[in-house]
Each structure stands twice: as C-alpha cells, then as structure tokens.
Amino acid sequence: MSLAWFLQNLLNGLSIGSVYAVFALGYTLVFSILGIINFAHGAVFTLGAYLTYVLAVGQFGLNGMLAGVTLPFKLPFVLALLAGAFLSGLAGLAVERLAFRPLRKRGADALLALVSSLGVALILVNLIQYLFGAEIYSFPPDVFGSLPAAMIFKIGDKIVAVRSVQVILFGVSMLLLLALVWFIHFTKQGKALQATAENPDTASLLGIGVDTFIMGTFFISGILGGLSGTLIGVSFGLAGPYFGVAYGLKALAVIVLGGLGSIPGAVVGGLVIGLAEAFLPPDMSSYKEAVAYVLLFVILLVRPQGLLGKNAEQKV
Amino acid sequence: MEDFISRYGFLFVTIIQQALLGLSLYFPLMAGQLSLASIGFYALGGYVAAIMGTHPALAPLRETLGFFIFPLEWLVAGLISILLGLGLGFPALRLRGIYLALATIAFVQVFGVLVLNMPIAGGAVGIFGIPQAFESRLAYIWFFGPLLVLTLLFLKRLEATGTGRLFFSIREDELAARAMGVNVTWRKVQAFVIGCALAGVVGAMSAPFLNTWNTRQGTFDAGVACLAYVLIGGARSKWGALLGAALLVSLPELLRPLKDSRMILNGLVLVLACVYMPQGIVGLFSRRKS
Numbered sequence: 200m201s202l203a204w205f206l207q208n209l210l211n212g213l214s215i216g217s218v219y220a221v222f223a224l225g226y227t228l229v230f231s232i233l234g235i236i237n238f239a240h241g242a243v244f245t246l247g248a249y250l251t252y253v254l255a256v257g258q259f260g261l262n263g264m265l266a267g268v269t270l271p272f273k274l275p276f277v278l279a280l281l282a283g284a285f286l287s288g289l290a291g292l293a294v295e296r297l298a299f300r301p302l303r304k305r306g307a308d309a310l311l312a313l314v315s316s317l318g319v320a321l322i323l324v325n326l327i328q329y330l331f332g333a334e335i336y337s338f339p340p341d342v343f344g345s346l347p348a349a350m351i352f353k354i355g356d357k358i359v360a361v362r363s364v365q366v367i368l369f370g371v372s373m374l375l376l377l378a379l380v381w382f383i384h385f386t387k388q389g390k391a392l393q394a395t396a397e398n399p400d401t402a403s404l405l406g407i408g409v410d411t412f413i414m415g416t417f418f419i420s421g422i423l424g425g426l427s428g429t430l431i432g433v434s435f436g437l438a439g440p441y442f443g444v445a446y447g448l449k450a451l452a453v454i455v456l457g458g459l460g461s462i463p464g465a466v467v468g469g470l471v472i473g474l475a476e477a478f479l480p481p482d483m484s485s486y487k488e489a490v491a492y493v494l495l496f497v498i499l500l501v502r503p504q505g506l507l508g509k510n511a512e513q514k515v
Numbered sequence: 516m517e518d519f520i521s522r523y524g525f526l527f528v529t530i531i532q533q534a535l536l537g538l539s540l541y542f543p544l545m546a547g548q549l550s551l552a553s554i555g556f557y558a559l560g561g562y563v564a565a566i567m568g569t570h571p572a573l574a575p576l577r578e579t580l581g582f583f584i585f586p587l588e589w590l591v592a593g594l595i596s597i598l599l600g601l602g603l604g605f606p607a608l609r610l611r612g613i614y615l616a617l618a619t620i621a622f623v624q625v626f627g628v629l630v631l632n633m634p635i636a637g638g639a640v641g642i643f644g645i646p647q648a649f650e651s652r653l654a655y656i657w658f659f660g661p662l663l664v665l666t667l668l669f670l671k672r673l674e675a676t677g678t679g680r681l682f683f684s685i686r687e688d689e690l691a692a693r694a695m696g697v698n699v700t701w702r703k704v705q706a707f708v709i710g711c712a713l714a715g716v717v718g719a720m721s722a723p724f725l726n727t728w729n730t731r732q733g734t735f736d737a738g739v740a741c742l743a744y745v746l747i748g749g750a751r752s753k754w755g756a757l758l759g760a761a762l763l764v765s766l767p768e769l770l771r772p773l774k775d776s777r778m779i780l781n782g783l784v785l786v787l788a789c790v791y792m793p794q795g796i797v798g799l800f801s802r803r804k805s
Contacts, residue, residue: 236613238739301790310549311789314746317739318785325778448624448735455617489628492621499618500606 216473241447247425291421
C-alpha cells in the first residue's frame, strides 16, 4: 500500500479506463440517437485493430485467405491509425445500412435491431477470421518509432513504470473526447445531432436530414470503435477475431454505469471501471473480468439511470 | 435410413435441446421482459448434473439409484434454479427493457467468472467423462422430446388460463395492467422463474448428452443464439422457438459444404430474416393482422 503502488495502479486504471470510455462513447452516441444498442460495435472495434495492423505492418497475417499477401507500402503508425479509423467509420456506415436502416424504414420492433446487429457482427467477425486467420497478432515493438518502451521513476525504494503505450492511450483518448465534446456542443452539425437525439420527427420537420445524421452518428461511432480497438491492440495484442466481443460487453457495463446516452457518463463510467479493475487486490485478480459486471449490477439496483443519467419519466 | 439417422440424429436432438432453451427465454418474453438470464441457469443445471454424476462423494447414491440418478439431477437442478431465480428475479425485474437485458447479461458474465474460480466445477477445464444415460446420442430424444411436449402443453394451458393472459396484458401495456390491479412485479417474476427452472432442467439433461461441461456452455453468445431462435421463429407464438431453432441449428450443417464462409452466411440469414420476416417464421403462416 505504498505511494508507488498507488500511482502505478492509478496510471494503469486511467490509461485502460480512458480507452473503455472512447469505446463506450461509440455505443452511447448511437443509443442517444436511436435508443438502440448496436451490438456490432465490438466487431467494428476488432476490425479497426486488424485494419490498422495490416496498414502498419504491410501484410495480411499468416493463415487466413489473404495469408502471404503483402501491401506495396507500409504506413507510419500514426497514418495507419488514422486510415484504420476512417475505414472503421465506413464499417460503421455499413452496419447502419445493413442492420438498422431497413428495420427503421419498416418501423420494426427494436428487439429485431438487436438481432440484426448481432447478425452483422457475426458476418464481420467471421470475415476477419476468414481473411486474417484465427491466430494472435501483436504490433511490432517499434510502432512508435524511437519512443522508449517505458520510463521508470523511483519513489523511495519502489519503482513506477510509465509505459509509452499507456501515455499514448490516455492522451489520444482524451483528445478524442475533447474533440467530440467540441463537435457536439459548438458546431452546427453537433447541434443538429442533439436535436435529432431529442426528437427525430421534430428535427426532420425543422429541415434536418435525419437519415444523414444517423449515418454521421454511425460513422463517428465506427471511428471511435476502430480507434479504441487499435489502442487496445497495440497495448495487449490482437487476440484473435473474437477479441472485441469481451470488450464490447464490458463497454456495455461502462455506459450503464455512467448513464445510457450520457456522454460525460460514458467517460466517468470508463474511468471508474478501469480504476476498479486496476485497484483490485492482487489475490482477487482471477475475478478481474467480473468487476465491470458486478458494478453494473449494483448500479442498476441502486440507480438504474446510471451515475450521470437523467431520470426517464414513463410516458402513458 | 440407417445412414440418415446416424448422420442427422445428433442434429435432430440438438434442435430439440436448443428449442427448449429458446422456450426458456420465451416465458419472460410472454410478459414482455427481455432476459438472457436463463442461459446462465442452463450452465448452472449442467454443472449440477455434472457434479452429481461424477463427484466421488456421491458414488453410493449413484449405486443405489442406478438410472434414476438422472431424474434426481433434473429435480435438484430445477429446484436450485427456482430458488436462485426468485433471488435474482425480484431485484432485477424492477428494471425495464434494455436495462433488464443488460442486468441479465451481467449475471451471465459474473456467473461464468465465479464458476471459473470454483474448484468443484473444474475451473477452465470443466468436468468431463460425465456418465451417459444411453448408448447412443440419438436416444437422448427420450429426455428432450417429452420435456418439449410437456413444455408446449404447459404453454397451451397457460395461454388459455388467467395466468397466461396476465402475462400478455403486461406485455401489451404494463401501465394499464398495473392500473387494472395486476400484481405486475410478481407476474414478471413468475414468468422469469418458470424460464429459469426450464433452463436448469435442460442443462441437467444436457450434461450427460454432451459428456463434458465447462465454462464454454451457457455463454453470452449462446444466450444470443437462443434469443435469435425466438425472434426469428416468431416472438409472439409458442412455436417460434422450435421453428427458429430448426432453421438456425440446421443452417450451419446445411452450409457445411461452404466450409469457412458458412458463418458469414449464417449472419446474413439473421439480418435478412429480421428485415423480411419481422413477425418471424410463424408470421408467414398466420394471416396478416392489419
């Protein structure tokens, strides 16, 4: 229980928590517009990580359909990250086009959108497996160029290791969050987005192209998903085509904890869960995966609207 | 014929087994509650049967009972599921809609982690070498078949009596039902617990059927698959789960010649079914209600 131990866990918790937050924001944005949880978000997360990996390394892995195919170029990591994020945004658009729009146009039950988005997730995940194979990849250690792997600080006789990856995770996540908040609150498009979230019918009467905005939301959501996938991938490796599923479920816990549809809530929820996992006593580490869900359960029983959520009144 | 049975017998029994799991989700859906909790109870029932079938301390009991150990396993799994279902149901069913679904997903996830840390459940390896009830896989139809018939008969009675109608009234309009004096919370818990008990018994039957039981049984994905049976089959009919399971369980088998791309097509079928059959397969047979 030394200061060094505390600082180390704080750092670990904040860096992973900030990525949870970015990932969870992708869910929250779509939820605030459509009132539906997009279960294909975890697949987009995986896809983003794989695409960035391919662009940064210049080859398609070892045993999928594309094994042995090499790209004629290798992008520097920053460019690969941006390109991967852009492509994930397009994947987000594809998800909307396949799973959500046809149902919306028919006025189908919201439950069906859950299954159709899971169907799209199944397509994406298996496509990844088909193309890239099922083994684990990790980014080469030199993706960040000449940055040191970690900086070691001494506090008394204890050490605190600050990994470069962690700093980048935290920095990039915070930049994204700030950019998003700025976009939503200070641009015309952001205001229109808020209007659409508030009441799609009224928004469309006021001349806001609701379809366009829903597409925009899915595009941004896809970018957030793909970026967070890449960040996790850089930090922990790409653990097979299904690695987004567990994070996808965990991010659900994040958004409920913060309050469904609340942007600051997603950030707070992500940081709380990241810190809770980091500060779990070492002898309970085998229960780490349950932390997020136990918190989710507790918050639902105590405050169903989440930490920062608004209380929804029942319409009669 | 022999060849056909040996090839497709296992698939046929699996369809019945999965349809039963779909029905365990259908019960809470009758009262308008989307819950994935029953898949956790399926895992629980399987562990109960696996432990009762293999634990050395229970060897004398198995000697005495012989084949009757199996019904006892179902009974114990069912009872434990009812108790746990009541304990989980009362707090969880205060939640509505998506919140309830998320809470039940959380339950399934937590249950998985807890089991992983329990020595008696065999950790990550699980429990294997569970004694078989029958020589062949196909014979398990004598377990699952009657249970399916019983469940469907039970549903038929339920729909025709007050309790079932109370469930439907909550599904159609919870506020109105409450205003009419329906004890909404209790009815929701009732529907939920019936589903949990069914899933627990199916799990207890499935452990010998599958021969091993581990944390890969009763995961979130499996829960989603069961939900898909009900929704693709038809969420407003007791036949939905059976029709949906028949389609979605046999689909990967039918697509087997396509090898790697079959799961991609499986996903595509899910999406297309949602778009073009919003009433489910059942909806194709029933007259369109305007």
